[in-house]
Amino acid sequence: MIRKARIADVPHIQKMLGDFAREGKLLPRSLSELYTNLRDMFVAVETETDRVIGCCSLHIMWENLAEVRSLAVMPSYQKRGIGRKLVEACIEEARELGIRRLFTLTYKDKFFEHMGFQLADKNIFPQKIWADCLHCPKFPECDEIALVLDIQVQNSPSPCNG
Template sequence: MNGATVTLTSTKIRPAHMGDVKIIHTLLQQFANRGLLLGRSISSLYDQLRDFVVYDDNGVQGVCSLHICWDNLAEIRSLAVVESSQGQGIGRELVSACLIEAQKLEINRVFTLTYQGGFFRKLHFAPIEKSELPHKIWSDCIQCPKFPDCDEEALIWIND
C-alpha cells in the first residue's frame, strides 16, 4: 500500500492554541452527542493540545489531531468540521496537515477508527483489521460507551 503525496493548500491551518480548547470541546461534543465520534474531556484536550490542528477562518471551523500511539504508528482522531462549513475541503486539509506532520516525525503508518470510511478512502486510507493494531491503542476505547462492540471502521494510510 502506498500513501499518495500529501500537500497542504490552505494557509488557514494552524496548531491549536490554549484559547481554542473550549471551542474544540464544544465542537467535538456536538458530534459525540450524536454518536459520530468519541468525545474528549476538557482535561484531555489540554493534555493533548499539541496533537491538534485547527482550521481558522475568522474562528475555528474545524479540528483534527494526530496522536502518536507506538513505534511508527499514529492515529488521526477527533476530526470535526462545523456543519455549516462542511463540503468545502476543510476536513481533507486538516487530515493532510496531520499526515504531513506524521511524515516530518518519520511516522509511515497512520490509522483512523471512523464512521466516515468513504471520506478517508478518498485520502488513500485502506481497510485494516482492528486486530492488526497494537493493543495499546485501545486505552481510549475502554471509556467509549460502545466498547467492546465498536462498530467503527479501521483504516490505515501507509507511506512507504
C-alpha cells in the first residue's frame, strides 16, 4: 500500500535511506530534514503490519519544477513494482498541484527511462544546484544522471469569489 508518510515513519525512513547511502546509492537525510519535509514523502508499507518498506518524495523546487528524490525500496521487496508505484504517486501529486516538469538525479536511469523520464543536462536545474548540490559531498564531481519528465496537469477549477 502506498500512502503519505507519517511522523512515526521518519526513523524507519532515515534508517532505510542511511543503508542505501552507505552503499553509495543515494544521499543520506537527517532526521531534521525528514521531519521538515515530511509532507513531501510517500511510503510503501506492508498492509498487515504497516511496516515501511519503501519511500520516495516529491520536493517542489520552483513554480513549475519538482524533484523526485529519496526513492528507496528495501532489497527484499525490490522487483515487485513498489518503486514504480511510489514514483507514480509523486507524478500524480505533481499533476494535482499543477507542476509541469519533474526531474531526478539518480544512478538508476533505466528505471526512470521506463517510466517516461528522459536524459537531461544537470545544469538546466540551477535551483537544485544552489539549494542542495553545493552542500553535497559529491559536488562538483557529481556522477548522478539527470532525467526529466514533462507532465500534463489537470485543469484546475476556477477560484471561488465568495
